[in-house]
Amino acid sequence: MTTTPAFEIKNPVDGSMGFRMVHFEDNSPFKDLQRVGHFSIIWLYEGEGLLKADFTEYTISKGTMLFFAPGHPFMITGEHVKGVMLNFHHDFFCVIKHHKEVACDGILFNNISQTPLVNIPDNEAPTIRMLISQVENELQVAGLAQHDLLISYLKILLINVTRIKVSQDVVKPAPTEQTVESEALQQFKAYIDKYFREKHSAGEYADLLNMTVKNLGRIVRDYYGRTPTDMITERIIVEAKRELYLTSKPIKEIAYDLGFKDEYHFSRYFKNAINTPPQAYRNSLKKAWS
Incomplete structure (x- = not known):
């Protein structure tokens, strides 16, 4: 597996993962079927490949951002795939609780009938990249009110990507x-x-x-x-x-x-x-x- 060391916050109740960021340089973390117990956001910086999820195969490439709720099965194949992954647990950030603020539940997460991916336009990428950099810096520094600040960055990220996805036309496949x-x-x-x-x-x-x-x-x-x-x-x-x-x-x-x-x-x-x-x-x- 080719990844950089993860920046991680533990759940204080049981020591499990609360929030994590990891950079990857190939598809090895996702080559087998995934059914993880936390929310996952994956953004491809480079490369192209194939995502298998929701009974469907999707072509993914540079700029594609993927969203998976806990238990959502998926796998990624491809070459020269590089990017970043954010994982968070319900206890760290509850998508259901924050739905009115970020409106992402049923759009980015928990919507089997829609694609689990968003293509980030070139003009929006700098904003997304800046937010991810801010998350990484905060994970490294671990300053005062770290949890609150990370939640704020995560909310802004989800709001921005939700707006992008809503603006993009999604063509549904014929019923099977x-x-x-x-x-x-x-x-x-x-x-x-x-x-x-x-x-x-x-x-x-x-x-x-x-x-x-x-x-x-x-x-x-x-x-x-x-x-x-x-x-x-x-x-x-x-x-x-x-x-x-x-x-x-x-x-x-x-x-x-x-x-x-x-x-x-x-x-x-x-x-x-x-x-x-x-x-x-x-x-x-x-x-x-x-």
């Missing part, structure tokens, strides 16, 4: 069996966002989609390499983390808001998902990133 399945996946994710507070089982979502649990499980597993229950749980946990970090609501109230019958069941559900009780998560994250 695979695109029909991708639309079902998109609808499944939309239903999760709408009903995660009240519907916690795969069967409830299969009913909404007028399909069997087995068929829903198959298409989710084929695309994401996960189960529908995994995805439902992830959405509930993302919202729980947001409430624990950003509000002072009692855990009992959070549990009720998320559809749990009592605090005990919610706490057990949360701990099973991330191996940390809700109160411990709230205390450690606020202390580390305050």
Whole structure:
């Protein structure tokens, strides 16, 4: 693998990756199928190649920027591919929470029916390059309020690229069996966002989609390499983390808001998902990133 050493911030709760930048000089980091557990932004400085994602192959070249949500499968082949990759975890920057500010959820991330790439025009590239340089400098310096400053740079980057993508025409391919399945996946994710507070089982979502649990499980597993229950749980946990970090609501109230019958069941559900009780998560994250 040909990469420069990564600049990385750890999640203070469990020591996992919170935010990372790495430069790459070939496609070796992406030559095998990727299903990473964090958001990824990849910008090609040089070269050309082929991206395989969303049941489709895309030609990529200098200036292409790629966006992948957690679990989004992809791989890149090509020669002389060089660029930079940014990775961030939900705990570091929640795309769902900041949707109203940056409007990128469903445009850059979490939209199976659209292409996961944006071609950055030459006249916009200096602005994007400057923002990435500012992120890199802040990762190296680690000064006062580093987390807040990195979030600000990331927001500006996402806003700029969202505007670029919205302005670009996207031609959708003719419907095929695979695109029909991708639309079902998109609808499944939309239903999760709408009903995660009240519907916690795969069967409830299969009913909404007028399909069997087995068929829903198959298409989710084929695309994401996960189960529908995994995805439902992830959405509930993302919202729980947001409430624990950003509000002072009692855990009992959070549990009720998320559809749990009592605090005990919610706490057990949360701990099973991330191996940390809700109160411990709230205390450690606020202390580390305050």
